[in-house]
Amino acid sequence: xxxxxxxxxxxxxxxxxxxxxxxxxxxxxxxxxxxxxxxxxxxxxxxxxxxxxxxxxxxxxxxxxxxxxxxxxxxxxxxxxxxxxxxxxxxxxxxxxxxxxxxxxxxxxxxxxxxxxxxxxxxxxxxxxxxxxxxxxxxxxxxxxxxxxxxxxxxxxxxxxxxxxxxxxxxxxxxxxxxxxxxxxxxxxxxxxxxxxxxxxxxxxxxxxxxxxxxxxxxxxxxxxxxxxxxxxxxxxxxxxxxxxxxxxxxxxxxxxxxxxxxxxxxxxxxxxxxxxxxxxxxxxxxxxxxxxxxxxxxxxxxxxxxxxxxxxxxxxxxxxxxxxxxxxxxxxxxxxxxxxxxxxxxxxxxxxxxxxxxxxxxxxxxxxxxxxxxxxxxxxxxxxxxxxxxxxxxxxxxxxxxxxxxxxxxxxxxxxxxxx
Amino acid sequence: xxxxxxxxxxxxxxxxxxxxxxxxxxxxxxxxxxxxxxxxxxxxxxxxxxxxxxxxxxxxxxxxxxxxxxxxxxxxxxxxxxxxxxxxxxxxxxxxxxxxxxxxxxxxxxxxxxxxxxxxxxxxxxxxxxxxxxxxxxxxxxxxxxxxxx
Numbered sequence: 047x048x049x050x051x052x053x054x055x056x057x058x059x060x061x062x063x064x065x066x067x068x069x070x071x072x073x074x075x076x077x078x079x080x081x082x083x084x085x086x087x088x089x090x091x092x093x094x095x096x097x098x099x100x101x102x103x104x105x106x107x108x109x110x111x112x113x114x115x116x117x118x119x120x121x122x123x124x125x126x127x128x129x130x131x132x133x134x135x136x137x138x139x140x141x142x143x144x145x146x147x148x149x150x151x152x153x154x155x156x157x158x159x160x161x162x163x164x165x166x167x168x169x170x171x172x173x174x175x176x177x178x179x180x181x182x183x184x185x186x187x188x189x190x191x192x193x194x195x196x197x198x199x200x201x202x203x204x205x206x207x208x209x210x211x212x213x214x215x216x217x218x219x220x221x222x223x224x225x226x227x228x229x230x231x232x233x234x235x236x237x238x239x240x241x242x243x244x245x246x247x248x249x250x251x252x253x254x255x256x257x258x259x260x261x262x263x264x265x266x267x268x269x270x271x272x273x274x275x276x277x278x279x280x281x282x283x284x285x286x287x288x289x290x291x292x293x294x295x296x297x298x299x300x301x302x303x304x305x306x307x308x309x310x311x312x313x314x315x316x317x318x319x320x321x322x323x324x325x326x327x328x329x330x331x332x333x334x335x336x337x338x339x340x341x342x343x344x345x346x347x348x349x350x351x352x353x354x355x356x357x358x359x360x361x362x363x364x365x366x367x368x369x370x371x372x373x374x375x376x377x378x379x380x381x382x383x384x385x386x387x388x389x390x391x392x393x394x395x396x397x398x399x400x401x402x403x404x405x406x407x408x409x410x411x412x413x414x415x416x417x418x419x420x421x422x423x424x425x426x427x428x429x430x431x432x433x434x435x436x437x438x439x440x441x442x443x444x445x446x447x448x449x450x451x452x453x454x455x456x457x458x459x460x461x462x463x464x465x466x467x
Numbered sequence: 468x469x470x471x472x473x474x475x476x477x478x479x480x481x482x483x484x485x486x487x488x489x490x491x492x493x494x495x496x497x498x499x500x501x502x503x504x505x506x507x508x509x510x511x512x513x514x515x516x517x518x519x520x521x522x523x524x525x526x527x528x529x530x531x532x533x534x535x536x537x538x539x540x541x542x543x544x545x546x547x548x549x550x551x552x553x554x555x556x557x558x559x560x561x562x563x564x565x566x567x568x569x570x571x572x573x574x575x576x577x578x579x580x581x582x583x584x585x586x587x588x589x590x591x592x593x594x595x596x597x598x599x600x601x602x603x604x605x606x607x608x609x610x611x612x613x614x615x616x617x
Contacts, residue, residue: 404531406506407475410589414471422506436507436529465475466483466532 066365069357070446072097083416086451091236091395091442092420093286094267096350100290103349107342115341116315116332130341133348134331140351141281142272143298147330150304151339154295155263156186158282159230161297161334162259163190165307166280167228173199176225178256180205180213180242181432182235185425187261191230205231207432211238211387218247222254229258233265233281237426237440238387239370239395241265248277257303263287267444268366268393270359273298285343289444290350294343297334304330311336362445366394369443373452380459382467386438397424397438400459403466405439411465412439415458473585474592475532482536487543488525495523497609501602503594508534512602519549524603531595533586538599540579550607556580557600563587564596 070076073095078085087095107129113122115130131146138146152158167190171177177191181204188202195202203226205218213231222229229251234241248258259280265271267288273281280299286292299307309316309327313336318326327333354362373396377383382401400408409421420440423430430437441455492498492513501510508530515523524545526538541560545553560580562568566587574581586596 404506404529404535406508406531406592406595407533410474410592411471427507430507436509465471466480 066357066361066445069097070448072099072353073446074098074101076446080416080418081414086415086417086454088441088443088447088451088455089418089420090267090444090447091264091287091424091440093292094289094444095446096289096291097353099353100346100349103346104291104342107345111345112342114338126341129345129348130339133344133351136348136351137296140271140355141266141296141298142274144274145301148298148301148304150297150299150331150334151344152282152295152297152334153293153340154284154286155261155282156190156295158280158295158297159187159259159261160190161310162230162280162282162299163194165310165334166257166303167191167194168197169306169308171195171198171200171227174225175200175227176203176223177201178203178205178218178221178226178229180231181207182211182213182238182240182242182426182429183230183232184236184261184263185427187230187232188428200227201225204428207240210389211235211240211429211433212389213240213242213247215243215247215250219250222251222256226251226254226256229256230261231258232261232263233271234262234268234393234395235387235426235429236264236395237397237424237429237438238389239264239392239397239442240387240389241391241393243391244276244278252277264394269363279303285347285350288347288350289353290347291340291343294340294347296347301330304334307334309336310334313337315339357445363393365445366443369447369449369452370394370396372449373441373443373455376452376456377459380456380463382463383459386433386435394444395440395442397440399435399438400462400467403462405437407466408439408459408462411462412455412458415454415461417455417458419455470585470588474589476582476585478540478579478582479532479536482539483532486526486535486539488546489527489539490525491527492523492525495525497606499602499606501528501598501605503530503534503598505594506531508595508598510534510538510599510602512538512599512606514603514606516550516607519551521545521548521550521553521607526599530598533583533592533595534598537583537596540582541599541603544579545603553603553607557604560600561597564593 075095111126113126115127134146134149137149205213207213251258257279260278262281262283266283282297284295316328316336384399386397405421422437495513496516498513510526510528513525524542564586570581570584
C-alpha cells in the first residue's frame with residue numbers, strides 16, 4: 047500500500063526542521079537562483095510562497111478527486127465535497143468562528159469586502175449615512191465603499207493617522223457618530239506594517255451599535271486570529287498570502303448578520319428551489335456561494351492551515367517579530383534610508399525610501415542581486431500621499447525568511463546607493 | 468551586473484542627476500500629463516510648436532531614473548525638430564527599447580537615444596523609458612490632457 051503523502055512529508059519536515067528556519071526546505075520555489083544568485087524572496091505581503099503540501103493538495107485533487115461538489119450522488123462528487131467541507135471546518139478552527147455557517151468561501155479579500163458592501167451595504171446604507179474607513183487602507187477597502195456611497199448618496203469618512211502610521215484613536219471615537227453605519231479597517235497595514243488595535247476599536251464601535259468589518263489579509267499569515275475574541279462582525283482574508291493558492295479567500299461573518307443579508311450573486315448552489323415566480327435561497331454559508339467555486343484552491347487552503355498549525359502560530363509571530371526588528375535596525379543604520387511606518391506595533395512589513403533614488407530603481411538593482419521586493423504605491427495611494435512620497439520600496443517577511451537574507455538585502459541597498467546615489 | 472550597467476549608463480545617470488529642460492513653460496502651446504500608475508511616475512510635458520517646428524520643449528514632474536533621464540534626453544533631442552522628425556524618432560526609440568532594432572547598427576539615426584538600448588533587457592522598465600515619449604506624442608497630436616501607460 048502506498049504511504050500517505052502527508053505522513054511522508056511530515057516526517058521529512060520534522061527531520062529537517064531547525065527552528066522556524068528549517069521550514070524553508072518545504073518551499074520548493076525558494077531553492078531557485080535568480081540572476082545567478084540565490085533567491086531572496088521578500089515580497090510576502092504581495093503573495094507568499096507555497097509549501098510542498100499545498101502544491102501536493104492541488105495536484106491530488108485534480109488527480110484523484112476532481113468532481114463537482116454539493117451535486118452528485120456519485121463517489122467522486124462525495125469525496126470532493128467532503129474534502130472541500132473539511133477545509134471549511136479547518137478555516138473555522140483557524141480563526142475560531144462559532145460555526146462553519148459563518149465561513150464563506152470567496153475569491154479573496156477583495157471579493158470578501160465587495161460581498162459585504164454589495165449585500166449588507168446596499169441593504170442597510172442610505173442617503174446621508176456614513177461609512178468609516180482608515181487612512182491606511184488598501185484600495186480594496188476604499189473603492190467598494192466609495193462605489194456604495196456614490197450609489198446611495200452616503201459619505202465616506204476616514205480615520206486619520208500620525209507620522210508613525212498609527213491611527214488616531216481619539217479621532218476615531220469622535221468620527222463614530224449618529225450616521226455611521228459601518229466601520230471597515232485593516233488589521234495590519236500592507237504598506238506600513240502597522241498592527242491596529244482591532245479588539246479595542248471593535249469595542250468602541252459596538253458601544254455605539256456600529257458593526258465592524260476587518261480586512262485581515264496581512265494579519266492571518268503572521269499571527270493567531272480569533273474572530274470571537276476580536277469581536278468583529280466581518281473578517282476577510284486571502285489564501286494566497288497565507289501559503290495557500292491564489293483565487294480563494296474567506297469571508298467570516300456573524301450568523302445574525304449573514305442571515306439578514308440578501309445574496310451577493312445569484313446562480314447554482316446558492317438556491318433551495320427555483321421557479322420562474324420565486325426562488326428560495328439556500329442556507330448559510332451556501333447562500334453566498336453561487337456557482338462552482340475554486341474547489342482545488344479551497345482544499346489546498348486547508349493544507350496550508352494544517353501546515354501553519356504544525357509550525358505553531360505563536361512561534362511564527364515570535365520569530366517574525368525578531369526578524370523584523372533585526373531588519374529595522376539594519377536599515378536604520380544606512381545613511382539616506384528612511385523607514386515609512388514606524389508604529390510601535392508592527393508586523394511583516396518594512397517600507398522604506400532612499401533619499402534621491404526612486405523605489406523603482408531600487409527594485410531593479412535589488413532584483414539583479416536576486417532580491418525580490420515590491421516597489422510602488424502598494425495599492426495604497428492615499429498612504430503614499432500622507433507620507434509625501436510617490437512610492438516606497440517594501441520588504442515583507444514570512445517565517446521562512448532569515449537574518450542572512452536581511453544581511454543580503456542590506457548589502458543590496460548599499461549597492462543601490464553606490465550605483466545611483 | 469553587465470545588463471544592469473547597460474541599463475544605468477553614464478548618460479542616463481547624468482541626465483537623472485541633472486535633467487535638462489526641467490522646468491515649467493509659461494508660453495507652451497500645449498502641455499500634457501503623463502502618468503504611469505504602476506510606479507507612480509508622473510510628468511508634464513510642455514511644447515511650444517510654431518508652424519511645424521518644436522521651438523521649445525520642457526518637462527516637470529517626478530519618477531524613476533529611467534523615466535526622468537528619458538524625458539531629459541528626449542527634450543534635448545527634439546528641440547528644433549519638426550513634428551514629423553519627432554514622430555520618426557519616437558518610432559525609433561520605441562523599437563529600440565522593445566528590442567526591435569539593434570542599437571549598434573543604428574547609432575547614427577539614434578544618436579543620444581542609443582543610451583537606452585539596455586532597457587530592452589528589462590521588460591518592466593519599457594514603460595518607464597517610453598512615458599515621456601508617449602506624452603510628447605499626445606501633446607503634438609493635441610489629443611488629450613492626460614495619458615497613462617496602462
